[in-house]
Amino acid sequence: MSRIAPLTKPYPEAFAAAMTALMRGAEPLVLFTTLARHERAWSKFSAGSLLDRNSPLSLRQREIVIDRTTAKCGCEYEWGVHVAGFAARAGLDDAQIAATVRSDARDMVWSADEQALVGTVDALLDRKKLTDAEWARLRDHFDEAQSLEIIQLVAFYHGVALICGALDLPLETNAARFPPATEEGQLP
Known part of the structure; x- marks a missing residue:
């Protein structure tokens, strides 16, 4: 409870x-x-929600950012809700879903722009900032409005993860669960 x-x-x-x-x-x-x-x-x-239809990001891009953010924060609650609710519509396959939890930006399941998304999430959560090189990589794939949306998604869902953890919310019964750890898996 x-x-x-x-x-x-x-x-x-x-x-x-x-x-x-x-x-x-x-x-x-x-x-x-x-x-x-x-x-x-x-x-x-x-x-503060960013789930409206006016997003400058595609559903797939948005969900990669949300899933990676919540997984990296160890928030199985919100990760599971989003995977159950949006992963199929976003075109995320099982390997990509698992990679949001158990891999990093270099994983070959991601395209170059998706690697930039995952790398941006990781940098922001690990160091709370982007280096000039990380910013340039993000901007190689995303315009200014999209880049701001990505940063806001990371910030918002980091906050969601803190709320869920602080309140010790029980997992939703119909939500996905984190994939089992593998030998090389490091998250959450």
């Missing part, structure tokens, strides 16, 4: 309406119902 009890039905009207639109008939995530216990926490969290 989460350290803060999630909302239970009947949900407040505004939250129920938001969940109807967002979840498309599925039950709200524990993360959402837990944050919604406090209107300010929920409104600030939901206002």
Whole structure:
């Protein structure tokens, strides 16, 4: 059980309406119902979302950044939600899904632009900055708006991972689980 009890039905009207639109008939995530216990926490969290249709990134690019960020942060909760909800639509195969958890940017499952995504996530989470060379590599593949979106995704989902870990959220029953470790696997 989460350290803060999630909302239970009947949900407040505004939250129920938001969940109807967002979840498309599925039950709200524990993360959402837990944050919604406090209107300010929920409104600030939901206002920071980058999952709208106006993203300068493709669904695949966005999900690689989110999956890598949450995996590198050890957040099986959010990684599993995104893999279950978006990996197939994003065209991520089993090897690529596993690589978000168990590999690095040099893995040959990634194209050159995807290697730049994974490398950017790793640099930001490891050192909290990009070197000039890392920035140049990112910009070789992504324009300014896309680059900012990538950085914001890493920051937002790093925060999501901290929230999930601090609240000790139980894993969603229909979410994916981290792949088993291999001899060379180093994450999470």
